[in-house]
Amino acid sequence: MKPTIAKREPVVDDAMDQTEAKLRPEQIQKVINEVIDKETGGRLWTYVNTCIHCGLCAEACQWYLSNDRDVSYAPVTKIKDTIWVMLKNKGAVDAAFIKRCAEIAYTECNLCRRCGMYCPFGIDIAYMLLVVRRICAKLDMVPLYLQDTVHSHAATMNQMWVKPDEWIDTLQWQEEEGQGYVPSARLPLEKEGAEIMYSVIGPEPKFLAQLLGNITAIMKVAGLDWTMPATAGWDNSNMAMYSGDFEVMARVERLHHETAQRLKVKKIVMGECGHAFRGAEYDGPTWMGWMKPPIPIVHAISFYYDLIKSGRIKIAKKAEGPITVQDPCNVIRNGGLGDKLRYIMNAVCAEFVDVTPNKRHNYCCNEGGGVINC
Amino acid sequence: MYELVRGPLAWAAFIIFIAGSLYRIIYMLAGCKKEKIVFPHMSLKHSLASLVHWVIPFNNQYMKQRPAFTIVTFAFHICLVVTPIFLLAHIILWDESWNISWWSMSDTIADYMTIIVIAGCIFFLYRRLTDPVVKNVTDASDYLLLAITALPFITGFIAYHQWFDYKTMLIIHILAGEIMLIAIPFTRLSHMLFFVFTRAYFGSEQGHVKHSKDW
Structure with a gap:
């Protein structure tokens, strides 16, 4: 399977660029295998061995839909270009590959879990991309802005x-x-x-x-x-x-x-x-x-x-004028609070206008997953 | 040759299929046990709710959004499983060997259902070749799995209509069926075994743990 061709503007990220220059292949292999062997288990194995490569998850992803159905943003593509390669090569990948994995997992997926809900088998694709983030984090391949907030958490x-x-x-x-x-x-x-x-x-x-x-x-x-x-x-x-x-x-x-x-x-x-x-x-x-x-x-x-x-x-x-709401994935799709949110909106707005798709079928706001921190 | 594929190879295929399936399921469950949270997150109620919404056609929002695909995939999978089990010619074989038999469907219906399976395979092949997302994640193994699935039905159809040498075609058909049985546990055709579990887990995770739904 050839790697997907992804057309992106080049991004300079000092932390990731420095890590790329430093990382040694044996280090990468050790970390990948450690995470896969010790921190994952039946779920990852079953997901990879069940996926029939049908591509139905693509229609779920707001990255894919909002980039004119660019194949490189489809959820299954993101798995193909990260986890599948790591498993196939038993962790033997280079630093440039890990950098691309980090770009995919941190900045082209919000872990919103909409794709899991659209997979006929219920394969939790976002979970697999979180495993990729885990590997990247252990290798220090984390976008600078995100790592800075992690440092803040760790220190204060x-x-x-x-x-x-x-x-x-x-x-x-x-x-x-x-x-x-x-x-x-x-x-x-x-x-x-x-x-x-x-x-x-x-x-x-x-x-x-x-x-x-x-x-x-x-x-x-x-x-x-x-x-x-x-x-x-x-x-x-x-x-x-x-x-x-x-x-x-x-x-x-x-x-x-x-x-x-x-x-x-x-x-x-x-x-x-x-x-x-x-x-x-x-x-x-x-x-x-x-x-x-x-x-x-x-x-x-x-x-x-x-x-x-x-x-x-x-x-x-009540607040005046037409007002709408964006369902936040982590409390609506993954928290079940969609109806309560609507009750509040109707209680505080004179004219509440709902969105489509809404509630647990919402689109991610694209801020989630640490792409922007607030 | 017929005796070989009908006798020892058939035995081997069924034993590998059943033992292999059990092995793979036990291996999966052992792997899930290693992950401390998988079993505590499971809930029978939410597992069944998820299955009900995804095993019955048009019972979830995504299927309604893609009616053509839903119809094709359900027709394909139902015919794929039902036809070989209730085909008269197959039941006769069971009767000869084990002296057991059950209800059989008429040959005409079986013929149509076989055509549906073959048509389904052609549809999936067409998607693999044309849909950019699917094409991008397709490799040789995907075509091989499609071939393994289609072959028993294509050869069975030809044998039933006695288009070429019947005896040869019959042997090829039995071999193709045996290959498919063996392939189920050890290839990604294992979604036949695993989908119940992946579905149940995601349903439980969404319903039991996250108080939401997955359909």
Whole structure:
């Protein structure tokens, strides 16, 4: 089988270019075989031995569809140009090949899992591309922007190099902002035994701080018993999950869950981020061998659905004009919250216009998978 | 020659098919056991739900989106499995050897069903040659698998209509059938064995673990 001809603009990525120059073939072979032998098992073997090369997955992929049905973007092509070659050559591939694998797995696939849903056999193609990312991560072949956020996770346990004092300072500042809406609102730090621990993604304190003021007001109006940690463990996002650095991913997820346990809360409520939900609810626990998180995680969509439905918060004024919504893969296709999202949209918008295809058949927004970090 | 393909080779083919299939399924399950999460993620309810939606035609959104392909593939696979089992000539062989028999279909129906299988193979061959995505991931093994699948039906059709030397054609037909049986567990024709499991796992993953659906 000849490699697929892929026409791409050349991209300079200092980290990947340097790694390409450094990598030795025996190093590559060792890592590939280690990951395939020790970290994969029945699933990968069965998927590769079941795929009949029918190409039906292509129609599922927004990369393929939005690039005028360019063959090189079809899901099966991405498997052909990565995993099939690695398995066939028993890991004996060169650094240029690994670089192309990284381009495919990191920047031409969002791991949205739509193709798995369109495969007649239910072959989880995104899982195989995550295995490719794992191999690339162990070989240091990771795009610089993504590796930088992983470094941030590893050093600070949050995505955006937010320092401990900045975190607390931001929360106290935003408590005051929240009091601008509802004077009696509080943002309780380190309240042991509260019902809810609210956790956010790194970008909230970094450059979307007003969201913290908003939640302060919402929690007060809804009359909920909540808290936020004053220590690391407040960030529920996890770019290491997407880079394939599962050791760092596990540290981040473990700290997040342990922080909730330390605060003795009944549940973790998180902001809207889909990939953070995926990491906290699925990929993190799965890697650590947990069937499910020790403390239940409630995604923002479920949380607001409950608040609005039960009447704990009322919508004073609906947003005007036609408004649509993009179903985030990690909470809709891979989280089942499509109907609740629509309930919220109808509750807060005067004129909600749905998209096609919608709910679990949605197209990925193309930001997922760590292509852009937010 | 006929005695050989009808006797020892037939035995060998069936034994390899059954033992090979069991071996491959056990090998797969052992591999899944090694991955700690596979069995805990499985759920009977969601496995069955997924199978119901993908084994019944037009019971999921993707099949509705591709009606022509759905009709061809279901017709092809149903005829492929049903025809050899309920063909009168085959049942007579079982009756002669083992003294067992079951319901058989009329030869005319079997003839049409054979044509459907051959037509299906031609359709898949055409796709392999023309659809850019499929063409790009096709290699010699894919053509070989198609040939292994088509050959028992083409030769059976010719033998039934006695177009060439009947005896020779019959021997080729039996050989072709035996090759296909042996190939099932050890080639990607094993999707016949595995698709139930891959489907069940993805259905469980989507339904049981992720509270969504996969159809």
